[in-house]
Amino acid sequence: MKIAMGITVFATVAATLVFGTAASAQAFMQQAGRTSQPVGHYEFCQQRASECTATPGAKRPVELSRELWAQIIAVNNAVNGAVAPRTDMEIWGVEERWSYPVKGMGDCEDYALEKRRLLNERGVPLGNLMVTVVRQPNGDGHAVLTVRTSLGDFILDNLEPRVLPWHETEYQYLKRQSTEHAGVWVAIEDDRNILVGSVR
Numbered sequence: 001m002k003i004a005m006g007i008t009v010f011a012t013v014a015a016t017l018v019f020g021t022a023a024s025a026q027a028f029m030q031q032a033g034r035t036s037q038p039v040g041h042y043e044f045c046q047q048r049a050s051e052c053t054a055t056p057g058a059k060r061p062v063e064l065s066r067e068l069w070a071q072i073i074a075v076n077n078a079v080n081g082a083v084a085p086r087t088d089m090e091i092w093g094v095e096e097r098w099s100y101p102v103k104g105m106g107d108c109e110d111y112a113l114e115k116r117r118l119l120n121e122r123g124v125p126l127g128n129l130m131v132t133v134v135r136q137p138n139g140d141g142h143a144v145l146t147v148r149t150s151l152g153d154f155i156l157d158n159l160e161p162r163v164l165p166w167h168e169t170e171y172q173y174l175k176r177q178s179t180e181h182a183g184v185w186v187a188i189e190d191d192r193n194i195l196v197g198s199v200r
Contacts, residue, residue, distance in 0.1 A: 080158055080161065083111055112144055130177040131176065174187070
């Protein structure tokens, strides 16, 4: 089932690869100026300073090949399947704590950080792997991983089994890590007219 969904989403991507069509402007999020760093990420950086530094080697989006797409799907499926959703209060006894999954448990930021780590190990520059803060249709905050590719920005999410182009999700995008520095956050200009339930 997960493989089938990955193939379905890749159909459009594959067509672009085959015909050499450039990605549309909507395929990429529009970044605004620098904004506040989430408190949880700030504390994460205090513990893991080496993961919150400048991110050289990502001056341009990573080339999206069929091989990379397969790796993205595999990592998303593996982490979603291996990690059980738990709140920080259940795991740590605090309201907010960003970390990697612990004993097979984690919340949304933990899923995103683990996917970021695994894709970086597979050769994707950290500047193309940004933890991103969004607002769900019900108003709740949420974190996902954005992968910046030559064919647009794609979202890896623990609440959605498919890897989708960012503009095909129901979220309102608020901010994400900078492509140039993992410890810096930038605002996202998301002016889409989002209709709840519009995503297949």
